Structures are given as C-alpha cells and as structure tokens.
Amino acid sequence: MPSIPLTSDEKTKVLSTLGLRSTDDLFSSIPPRIREKADIGFESDHGMSEHELRTFFARLASRNTLHQDHFVGGGIYDNTIPAIVGQLALRGEFLTCYTPYQPEISQGTLTAIFEFQTMISRLTAMPVANASMYDGATATAEAVTMALRLTEKRDILMSEALPPDYTKVTNTFLKGHARDPLFIKTTTEGTTDLEHLKQMLQTHDPAAIVIGYPNYFGVIEDLAMIRKLTNALLIVTVPDPSALGLFEAPGTLGADIVCGEAQQFGTPMTFGGPHVGFFATRKENLRQMPGRVAGETVDSRGNRAYTLTLSTREQHIRREKATSNICTNQGLIALRTVIYLSFLGKQGLVELSEINHSLFEYLETALERRNIAKRFTGQHYREGVFEVPDLPARFKRACAAGVIPGIMLGPKFGKGFANSLLIAVNPKHDKTAIDRLVGALA
Amino acid sequence: MSVPEGLHYTKEHEWVSFDDNIATVGITDFAQSSLGDITFVQLPKEGDQVKKDDPFGVVESVKAVSDLYSPVTGRVMEVNEPVLKAPELLNEDPYTDGWLLKVETKEIDMEGLMSPDEYTDYIEEQG
Amino acid sequence: MTFDATTGLVLREGTIFERSRAGRKGFQLPDPKVPRVRPKGFTRKAAAELPEVSELDVVRHFTRLSSWNYAIDLGTFPLGSCTMKYNPRINEEIAALPGLTDIHPDFPPAYVQGALEILFTLEKILAKIAGLDAVSLEPAAGAQGEFTGLSVIRTFHERHGSDRKLVLIPDTAHGTNPASCTLAGYKIAPLKSSQKGALGKEAVDEAIRTHGRNIAALMMTNPNTLGLFETQIADIAESLHEIGAQLYMDGANMNAILGVARPGDMGVDVMQYNLHKTFSTPHGGGGPGAGPIAVRSHLAPYLPAPRVVRNDQGQFDLSYPEESIGKVKGGMGNFGVLVRALTYILHHGSAGLKEISHAAVLNANYIKRRLCEHYALPVEGPSFHEVVFSDAKQTPHGIKTLQIAKALIDRGFHPPTIYFPLVVSGALLIEPTETESIAELDKLIDAFIDIAQLVAKDEKFENVPTKPIVGKVDEVRAARTPVLTLDDRGQ
Incomplete structure (x- = not known):
C-alpha cells in the first residue's frame, strides 16, 4: 500500500500492545448489522500504480478536445500563466499546510493573505477585503445575504445581465431566506435598464441592488448613475477584474460591496474550479462580512506578525449566528492570485487590460466588416454578444475548423437569443487567431 | 473578584445602579475576567429602547462572544462612547470608567436583581 | 531528550510591496499584433497600486514566506477532525494535465467527454462507498455540502407539502452544522449527547415528542467529533423516518470507516464528503476543498443541476432536472480537486x-x-x-x-x-x-x-x-x- 508505512511486524506489535488480535477488533463497536453489509468493491479492487494512473488519465484527458483557439469567457477566462505561479504554489509548505489557526507556524500563508487583501482592496478601491471565497458566484450570493443582514429589508434587485451561474447560486442562497430576487431588465445598450430600476424603486425598498461590472454581455455599467438613483446597498460583482486596469474602480463610484472572480489571475479554467472569489466592502460593514480575515499585529518580541482576526463573526465561534458557514478561504488559489498579480504588477495590469480591450476592438471591426454585428451598443470590454445569422450551423462549422467561437446564449437566455454568440478574447489571442475566428464564423 | 456595594447584579453578570429614574448599566468584574481581553463592544444608540432581560448589545474577546442582557426597561439616555473606541476599559475598570449605558426607566423593577452578597454566592457556585 | 525544532536559518522578509520600485516591470505579456486602443469613457483615473517587482523578487519573496509555514511535508500534523494525511504527488501531476486544466465549463459537451466521464466515474464510486444512490460533486467544500444537503432536504419537504422548521443538532457538532442550517433557513434544536459522548436514541425520541413533525432532519457526525462510533444511529434513523424526518450525516470523519461501514446501511439519507480530508487533496493553507453529497434515491431529483448523464451510445451529456435545487457554486464543482480525489481512490483501490x-x-x-x-x-x-x-x-x-x-x-x-x-x-x-x-x-x-x-x-x-x-x-x-x-x- 503506497501511503501506509506500517510494517506487518509493527502492526503485530501495536495490536499486542492494545491487546487485540486483528485490526477488525478495532471496529467491534459498530453494530454487526451495519458492518456486515460494507462491501464497497468497485472496478479496481486493487490500486493502480502511478504508471497505470498516468495511462488511465491520459486517455480521459485526450477525450477532451483542445481546439487550436477558443473564444469562450462569460466569467471564466483563459490567460497566459507565468511559469513561477504553478511552481511556487506547488511548494509543499504552501500545498500541504492547513488554515493558519496557529499563527506562529503559519506566517507564510498569513502574510500572503494580507497581501491578497491589500491587492483586492486597491484593485476595487474598497477599504477592506477578506481572505477570499469559493468563487465569484458564491461571493455574490454571500454579498446578497450580507445585505439582508445589514439592512433587515426583504427585497433584492438583480440585473438581468449578471452571469447566469451567479444568478442561479444567489437564487439557491435566497431560497434559504424564503426570498426570490426581482430582476431589472436590460436595455439595447446591453446595460441595466435605469428606467425600469426607477419604476421598481417606486414600489420596492430593496436591501440591495446587484450589478455586474463588466456585465455578462461584456458591457460596462454606469455605476455612478445607479448610485445616484438609490440608497439601497450597491453590490457590484466583477466577473472580469482585468477590466479594472482600464475602467474606474467600483469603490470610487459608490459601491458598498464589491465581489467577483479572480481565476484569470494565475489559475487555469479547469472546467470551472477551483477558482477564487474575492469580497471587499466598506469599513462600517466589516462585522457583517463573511469569510476569513488576516490582520497585522506584533509578536511577543515586538516584531511584525500576522494572524487570523475578527473570528467572532465565524461559524466555529458564533455557530448558528455566524455571518456565513464558510470555514476557510480558497487558500492556494488566493496564493496563486497574489503571485500572479505581484509579477504582473501595476503597469502590467493596465497593459493586460489594454491588450484585451484592443483585441476586442479589432475583433469587432473585423466581424462587422463581414456583417456580423454586436447586439448591444454600450461600452464593451474584451467580450460581447454578436448576432450571427444561422448560428448553430456556423458554430458547428467553426468547431470543426478548430475554433470554439464562444458561448451560444440561446440555451441560457431563451428564444430572443437564438442567434446570439458571446465572444471573449484573451491574451493568448493575437491578430492571426482573431482572423481565423472571423473566417470560421463568416 | 470585586463586587462593589451599592450595585445590583443579574444572573447574566451585568450590574445596575439607580439614581432616581436613571439606571446605569455595566458588566461585572467576573464577566470581564471570564471573557479575557475584550476587543469589541456593540451598544444601542441614544434614544433606543431596551427591555428588561432582552439582549441590548454584544461584547467580544478574541475567541468568544457574549450577548449583553438589559437589567432594566427604558430609553437609552447616554452611551459610554469611550468604551466603544477603547474596549479595554471594560477589563481595566468595569464599574466606573467601563459603564455602558444610562437608561431612563419609568419604574424601578428589582425582580431578579441580586445584592452584592447574593451575587458573590452566585459566582462562587458558577466556579 | 531532543526534538526536531530548531531556530535554524530562517530569512526575514517584509511584504511584497516593500520590494517594489516605481517603474519596474515584471511579467512580459504577449504581443497581440493589433493596434493598441483605450476606451473613451468610464476610464480609471489612478492605477491600482500593485507591486512593481522582478521575477526573482517574486520567487525569493514567496520562497521565504513558504519557509515560515509548518506543513505535512515537514512533519506530523495531528490536527483532529482535519485528516492531515500525506498528499501523494501523483495527484498533482494528473490534475495538471493540459487536457484537464485548459477546459471551460461552457465548452460543448462533445468536446469535454473525458471530463464528464471523470465526474460520472467519481459519482459512481462515491455512491458505492457511501452505500447511497446518487451523488452531486458540485459543492465547493464540506460546509457547502452541508448547505446543499439541507437545501435538498428542505426542497424535498416542500414538494411533499410539509413546512418543517427545525433541525436537531447534537452538542458535539462542528460549528459549520448550525451555521449551514441558518443559511438553509432552518432553526436549530440542540441535543445533548450522553455521558459516554454518543447520541442516545432516547434524546432523539424526546425531541420528537417535543417537536414532532416540525423536525426536518437530524444532523449527526459519525464517527462523532469525540472519535466514537454512534452505535444507535440505525435506531435513531428509524425514529426519524417514522415522522418523515431525514437523517443527515456529516461525513468529515469518513477516514475512519472506508470499506468498514457505509452510511447508507446506517439509515442515513444524505451525507457530505470532505475530499480534502478523506481523499487526500491538499489543504493548501485553507482550500480549495470539495464537499460532494451522496443521497438516497428519494432525494436524488433535487440534487444541484446540471447532472452528468450517459446515453445509450456511451456519450456523456448534461441534464437539467426540473426539481433540482439549482446551483450552489459556479461551473462544474471544484473539478481540479475532484480529479485529485479520483486519482487517489484509484491509486488505492x-x-x-x-x-x-x-x-x-x-x-x-x-x-x-x-x-x-x-x-x-x-x-x-x-x-x-x-x-x-x-x-x-x-x-x-x-x-x-x-x-x-x-x-x-x-x-x-x-x-x-x-x-x-x-x-x-x-x-x-x-x-x-x-x-x-x-x-x-x-x-x-x-x-x-x-x-x-x-x-x-x-x-x-x-x-x-x-x-x-x-x-x-x-x-x-x-x-x-x-x-x-x-x-x-x-x-
């Protein structure tokens, strides 16, 4: 057995110390009627060697077709990942440590969390951030339940233009509060309909309004205007924080809670997880914030030191009155984010944002020349919905030509979107890749 | 454990003193020492109503949270603001500088309140 | 007596920001070979103050930080209830295969057949180990598994016209149990465990007499957090089932009973696994984990969607059952963690x-x-x-x-x-x-x-x-x- 170091001599010796004949005796307190049934035999009764595992999984991995290019985004983005990210994150001291409950022997993780909080705070222009959440969708749902606690109001208004997974997860969370969210329509610009919002505000006094920035359609919302319209808590969820290199930070525009997804900063798409959510808010809301937080303090020798703090909000102390049931953060993925953002740096983030934006502008012009137009007219960033005549057939053809051209929105948004294709660019693309996409779609 | 004369005590380890219809409320020396270093205090605002035996706030140490229960019913006249900024006052001086609220009460209801001697016996039982 | 700890060579280090120098550029991004343009509106006035450091700065900084952490790779980690076992490195190698990392959950199912087969296979194995009928791999962590399981239970009761408000929880429970109940819309009724540290059937029957059909479920951990097997669990399950209540088992301690006892045989209706504990996916300083849930067939229709299904031709696809509670996490669960767990399971057989x-x-x-x-x-x-x-x-x-x-x-x-x-x-x-x-x-x-x-x-x-x-x-x-x-x- 690869992972059990016990020799048979040792086993005999330990058993005799314990006065037992066999390890079966250790389980004698389990009622026989339960034990007798416990046959879990599955196909591989005996374990596979490393070699066999490699062969087994190589076959499965090869059944996933990796196309030459893909233009799939919608909240999860492909990106080029620096070599050092994966290598540093594989260090055993990061990989095989636990939640930093014992600060004296967890300063590495704690320092990295403090850096993560600082980076998220500066990226979003919000004063406090937590140590991370599972992903953008759960971070959004947690923001909504936090708003219900803060305001003790009932209604939640959500933009229709949020990533569908964010809406679905928030819905599941709200069911626990016996609530259903109310949705605000989308304009022809692809933004949240402010007229509809005004109407809703005449009949409702919501706890919060949830806006995507950029939204699922790749459109930048006018947060400053929304802020002016309402006193409800403004939750801004950022599925694509690379936009914050070029576009104004939600904190500067009056957001109360800013959350989102940081996967593209150093973590592969991995079929949807593990990714990493972030969560930032104003200082006065700190005590209602979910999740772990690291703080800076000193040690007994007067040196700078870090520790998890403000734990009285959390489940292990406050149990049913906790701000969330979340136990940990998304430690290793948050670490990858810190390593990536450190290496990318202040100018690098702006450049990344500019590359994405420029690629999209080029794509848009090229597609329009082939009579494939954007569905929405608002300010886009790196991603947008295009109306492609006869989409299902062209989608298939593009895939066959080695390009997955985007996400077909019909199944997600219904009939009106039957020919709508959400196309996202990423830094792995260049002019050639986009020309190939345009050729494949036209 | 200090249990000053002239105050009345509750089973939840709050103390209260009366000056006409104004009640001053705080936590006892026993409460602060069982909690350890107090890191955070949450209190109602001036003008809020508090109700006898109902929670009116929270005190926290690093690894524990405790609800505060009001020994009186009435309207909050004054909140000890310095305690909010410096919760350590509750550890250093729970009976004078560390008071929490002044409450205007309509009637003085002594039910459930203990004398210093009774409270001393009570905390001895609690160990 | 001598022990391993020393105050050997450990290097001091500030935060990464202290290594920053204005104007330094680290990572080189690829050249997109298109004209560079910037947006006209909504632009950011002041760039976010990220550090400006070199590659070597980053490597030194994080290598130094790592040396301040204790880890399984350094020594015994006897943290009760957390199952800090060695994490075999083959798991990491397999999980890093490009065919498993460079896939997007919105790729058409035809192009992710391997990934869907992995999910399908792991679901079947986890169901077998639990002695239960169906599994959802979506929950991102044990606590999310609890929330998911409770949401499934609530939906089951609702669809059967029953509006139950209470979950029974013994005093030995993990803090996540009551917190998950609140999140799922339940109130808690605490149960005292016996002097011997186990939950007695009498305590449960007493609670049933008091609360009756207001009880939606009992959440218990088995073996419990004192490390004891709950010997009366099957009888407790019977009492609960008589009033239509469900038995939820917190599977945090499954490492004790793999192949020895199955929750399904104990009368359990729902349980969550903690793959980062039992199946050795690395804890990573607090995540990522995975908290799949296994359920008995009457609860299967309510599991999170999409579900992975296999058609007659052996092709895998996604289905969206109407009765599902919806989603609890974006994407298809913590897929990378699920791959590691399956590797570990197959490695051992x-x-x-x-x-x-x-x-x-x-x-x-x-x-x-x-x-x-x-x-x-x-x-x-x-x-x-x-x-x-x-x-x-x-x-x-x-x-x-x-x-x-x-x-x-x-x-x-x-x-x-x-x-x-x-x-x-x-x-x-x-x-x-x-x-x-x-x-x-x-x-x-x-x-x-x-x-x-x-x-x-x-x-x-x-x-x-x-x-x-x-x-x-x-x-x-x-x-x-x-x-x-x-x-x-x-x-």
Whole structure:
C-alpha cells in the first residue's frame, strides 16, 4: 500500500500492545448489522500504480478536445500563466499546510493573505477585503445575504445581465431566506435598464441592488448613475477584474460591496474550479462580512506578525449566528492570485487590460466588416454578444475548423437569443487567431 | 473578584445602579475576567429602547462572544462612547470608567436583581 | 531528550510591496499584433497600486514566506477532525494535465467527454462507498455540502407539502452544522449527547415528542467529533423516518470507516464528503476543498443541476432536472480537486481504502494507549481515527491546553485541534492519520510526554512558542485595532 508505512511486524506489535488480535477488533463497536453489509468493491479492487494512473488519465484527458483557439469567457477566462505561479504554489509548505489557526507556524500563508487583501482592496478601491471565497458566484450570493443582514429589508434587485451561474447560486442562497430576487431588465445598450430600476424603486425598498461590472454581455455599467438613483446597498460583482486596469474602480463610484472572480489571475479554467472569489466592502460593514480575515499585529518580541482576526463573526465561534458557514478561504488559489498579480504588477495590469480591450476592438471591426454585428451598443470590454445569422450551423462549422467561437446564449437566455454568440478574447489571442475566428464564423 | 456595594447584579453578570429614574448599566468584574481581553463592544444608540432581560448589545474577546442582557426597561439616555473606541476599559475598570449605558426607566423593577452578597454566592457556585 | 525544532536559518522578509520600485516591470505579456486602443469613457483615473517587482523578487519573496509555514511535508500534523494525511504527488501531476486544466465549463459537451466521464466515474464510486444512490460533486467544500444537503432536504419537504422548521443538532457538532442550517433557513434544536459522548436514541425520541413533525432532519457526525462510533444511529434513523424526518450525516470523519461501514446501511439519507480530508487533496493553507453529497434515491431529483448523464451510445451529456435545487457554486464543482480525489481512490483501490481506515484507527488507538497515563481521557469507549484528551491533569499546575499546544510547536509539531469539541473542557483532539509511521508517532508521543512531565515539575511554559520566526502573536491587538491591508497601517 503506497501511503501506509506500517510494517506487518509493527502492526503485530501495536495490536499486542492494545491487546487485540486483528485490526477488525478495532471496529467491534459498530453494530454487526451495519458492518456486515460494507462491501464497497468497485472496478479496481486493487490500486493502480502511478504508471497505470498516468495511462488511465491520459486517455480521459485526450477525450477532451483542445481546439487550436477558443473564444469562450462569460466569467471564466483563459490567460497566459507565468511559469513561477504553478511552481511556487506547488511548494509543499504552501500545498500541504492547513488554515493558519496557529499563527506562529503559519506566517507564510498569513502574510500572503494580507497581501491578497491589500491587492483586492486597491484593485476595487474598497477599504477592506477578506481572505477570499469559493468563487465569484458564491461571493455574490454571500454579498446578497450580507445585505439582508445589514439592512433587515426583504427585497433584492438583480440585473438581468449578471452571469447566469451567479444568478442561479444567489437564487439557491435566497431560497434559504424564503426570498426570490426581482430582476431589472436590460436595455439595447446591453446595460441595466435605469428606467425600469426607477419604476421598481417606486414600489420596492430593496436591501440591495446587484450589478455586474463588466456585465455578462461584456458591457460596462454606469455605476455612478445607479448610485445616484438609490440608497439601497450597491453590490457590484466583477466577473472580469482585468477590466479594472482600464475602467474606474467600483469603490470610487459608490459601491458598498464589491465581489467577483479572480481565476484569470494565475489559475487555469479547469472546467470551472477551483477558482477564487474575492469580497471587499466598506469599513462600517466589516462585522457583517463573511469569510476569513488576516490582520497585522506584533509578536511577543515586538516584531511584525500576522494572524487570523475578527473570528467572532465565524461559524466555529458564533455557530448558528455566524455571518456565513464558510470555514476557510480558497487558500492556494488566493496564493496563486497574489503571485500572479505581484509579477504582473501595476503597469502590467493596465497593459493586460489594454491588450484585451484592443483585441476586442479589432475583433469587432473585423466581424462587422463581414456583417456580423454586436447586439448591444454600450461600452464593451474584451467580450460581447454578436448576432450571427444561422448560428448553430456556423458554430458547428467553426468547431470543426478548430475554433470554439464562444458561448451560444440561446440555451441560457431563451428564444430572443437564438442567434446570439458571446465572444471573449484573451491574451493568448493575437491578430492571426482573431482572423481565423472571423473566417470560421463568416 | 470585586463586587462593589451599592450595585445590583443579574444572573447574566451585568450590574445596575439607580439614581432616581436613571439606571446605569455595566458588566461585572467576573464577566470581564471570564471573557479575557475584550476587543469589541456593540451598544444601542441614544434614544433606543431596551427591555428588561432582552439582549441590548454584544461584547467580544478574541475567541468568544457574549450577548449583553438589559437589567432594566427604558430609553437609552447616554452611551459610554469611550468604551466603544477603547474596549479595554471594560477589563481595566468595569464599574466606573467601563459603564455602558444610562437608561431612563419609568419604574424601578428589582425582580431578579441580586445584592452584592447574593451575587458573590452566585459566582462562587458558577466556579 | 531532543526534538526536531530548531531556530535554524530562517530569512526575514517584509511584504511584497516593500520590494517594489516605481517603474519596474515584471511579467512580459504577449504581443497581440493589433493596434493598441483605450476606451473613451468610464476610464480609471489612478492605477491600482500593485507591486512593481522582478521575477526573482517574486520567487525569493514567496520562497521565504513558504519557509515560515509548518506543513505535512515537514512533519506530523495531528490536527483532529482535519485528516492531515500525506498528499501523494501523483495527484498533482494528473490534475495538471493540459487536457484537464485548459477546459471551460461552457465548452460543448462533445468536446469535454473525458471530463464528464471523470465526474460520472467519481459519482459512481462515491455512491458505492457511501452505500447511497446518487451523488452531486458540485459543492465547493464540506460546509457547502452541508448547505446543499439541507437545501435538498428542505426542497424535498416542500414538494411533499410539509413546512418543517427545525433541525436537531447534537452538542458535539462542528460549528459549520448550525451555521449551514441558518443559511438553509432552518432553526436549530440542540441535543445533548450522553455521558459516554454518543447520541442516545432516547434524546432523539424526546425531541420528537417535543417537536414532532416540525423536525426536518437530524444532523449527526459519525464517527462523532469525540472519535466514537454512534452505535444507535440505525435506531435513531428509524425514529426519524417514522415522522418523515431525514437523517443527515456529516461525513468529515469518513477516514475512519472506508470499506468498514457505509452510511447508507446506517439509515442515513444524505451525507457530505470532505475530499480534502478523506481523499487526500491538499489543504493548501485553507482550500480549495470539495464537499460532494451522496443521497438516497428519494432525494436524488433535487440534487444541484446540471447532472452528468450517459446515453445509450456511451456519450456523456448534461441534464437539467426540473426539481433540482439549482446551483450552489459556479461551473462544474471544484473539478481540479475532484480529479485529485479520483486519482487517489484509484491509486488505492477499494481494498486499499479499507486498509487506510484500519491503519488510521490503529494509529489513533496507539497514541491513546501511550498517552493515557499522561493526559486525561474525558470520554470512555473505543476510539476510531482520532482521540480526545483534556488538560484536566495539567490545570492543577496552572497549565492549560493552549500552552500545551504552543509547547508542542517548540518541539517541532503542529498542535492538535484545541478547545474542540466544545463539550470537553480544554480539549486536545488528536488525529494521526494512516500515513504516519510508528516511528513518527513515537516522536510526537515523546513530545507530549515531555511536556506532561515538565508540567508535573511545575514548568510554567511562559511565552511559548520560542522557536518559530515569530513569538507569541498579539491577537488582542489584531482584533482591537484591525490592520487588514497595508493602507490601514498607522491609521
């Protein structure tokens, strides 16, 4: 057995110390009627060697077709990942440590969390951030339940233009509060309909309004205007924080809670997880914030030191009155984010944002020349919905030509979107890749 | 454990003193020492109503949270603001500088309140 | 006696921001070969102050930080209830295959057949180990599994026209249990465990007499957090089922009973796995984990969607059952974690999994036997994969659990779980796992004994620990004046 170091001599010796004949005796307190049934035999009764595992999984991995290019985004983005990210994150001291409950022997993780909080705070222009959440969708749902606690109001208004997974997860969370969210329509610009919002505000006094920035359609919302319209808590969820290199930070525009997804900063798409959510808010809301937080303090020798703090909000102390049931953060993925953002740096983030934006502008012009137009007219960033005549057939053809051209929105948004294709660019693309996409779609 | 004369005590380890219809409320020396270093205090605002035996706030140490229960019913006249900024006052001086609220009460209801001697016996039982 | 801890070569390091120099550029982005343009509106006025450092700065910084962490790769990590077993590296290699990392959940199913087959296979195996009928791999962590399981239960009751409001929870439960109940819209009714540390059927029957059909479910952990098997669980399940209530089992301690006992045979209706515990996916300093749930067939229609299905031609696809509770997490669960868990399971095979539990329980009982003279055992009864001691023998000397824990650090070990379960005063919960050898366990045991003997000689252990890069950390100051980002400093 690869992972059990016990020799048979040792086993005999330990058993005799314990006065037992066999390890079966250790389980004698389990009622026989339960034990007798416990046959879990599955196909591989005996374990596979490393070699066999490699062969087994190589076959499965090869059944996933990796196309030459893909233009799939919608909240999860492909990106080029620096070599050092994966290598540093594989260090055993990061990989095989636990939640930093014992600060004296967890300063590495704690320092990295403090850096993560600082980076998220500066990226979003919000004063406090937590140590991370599972992903953008759960971070959004947690923001909504936090708003219900803060305001003790009932209604939640959500933009229709949020990533569908964010809406679905928030819905599941709200069911626990016996609530259903109310949705605000989308304009022809692809933004949240402010007229509809005004109407809703005449009949409702919501706890919060949830806006995507950029939204699922790749459109930048006018947060400053929304802020002016309402006193409800403004939750801004950022599925694509690379936009914050070029576009104004939600904190500067009056957001109360800013959350989102940081996967593209150093973590592969991995079929949807593990990714990493972030969560930032104003200082006065700190005590209602979910999740772990690291703080800076000193040690007994007067040196700078870090520790998890403000734990009285959390489940292990406050149990049913906790701000969330979340136990940990998304430690290793948050670490990858810190390593990536450190290496990318202040100018690098702006450049990344500019590359994405420029690629999209080029794509848009090229597609329009082939009579494939954007569905929405608002300010886009790196991603947008295009109306492609006869989409299902062209989608298939593009895939066959080695390009997955985007996400077909019909199944997600219904009939009106039957020919709508959400196309996202990423830094792995260049002019050639986009020309190939345009050729494949036209 | 200090249990000053002239105050009345509750089973939840709050103390209260009366000056006409104004009640001053705080936590006892026993409460602060069982909690350890107090890191955070949450209190109602001036003008809020508090109700006898109902929670009116929270005190926290690093690894524990405790609800505060009001020994009186009435309207909050004054909140000890310095305690909010410096919760350590509750550890250093729970009976004078560390008071929490002044409450205007309509009637003085002594039910459930203990004398210093009774409270001393009570905390001895609690160990 | 000598122990492994030293104050050897450890390098000091500030935050990454202290290495920053204005104008320095690190990572080189690819050239997109298109004209560079910037948007006209909504533009950011001041760039986010990220560090400006070189590649070597980043490597040195994080390598130095890593050297301040204790980890399984460095030594025994006897953290009770957390199952800190060795993480085989083949898991990492497999999970990093480009065919498994470079796939998007919105790729058409035809192009992710391998990924769907992995999910399908793991679901089947986890159902078998649980002795239950269907599995959802979507929950991102154990606590999310609890929330998902409770949401499934709530939806089941709602669809059967039953509006139940209460979940019963024994006093030995993990803190996540009551927190998950609140999140799922339930109120808690606490249950007292018996003097022997287990949950008695009488306590449950009593609660049923009081609350009747207002009880939606009972959540219990088995083996429980005291390391004891809940021997009456099947009878408890019967009592619950008689009033239509469900039995939820917190599967955090599955490492004790793999191939030995199946929750399905105990009458359990729903359980969650913690793959990062039982199936050795790395804890990573607090995540990512995965918390799949397994359910009996009557609850299967309510599992999160999409579900992975296989058609007659052997092709995999996604389906969206109408009755589903919806989604609890974006994407298809923590796929990368699921791949590691499947690798680990296949590496051991079903026979190997059984051996794992046998060795894990043997190790815990070995520790119990060797330490029981030196530390108080608050509960009687046969221990499973973990054993709980208390500081009762040390408190007369003025030494409490916290000091014992910190003194262990000075001897080169991560402390056990302390002050949990809450029903034991001054608890020390030790879980050795099956991957520690007897020689390594002896070192840990010797360190515990050394501390106990010094306590008996009235050693005061002031200011422990002394050997790590930082001394005792001032947690009171951290909480009173929170400094949560660099920009909070000096405010």
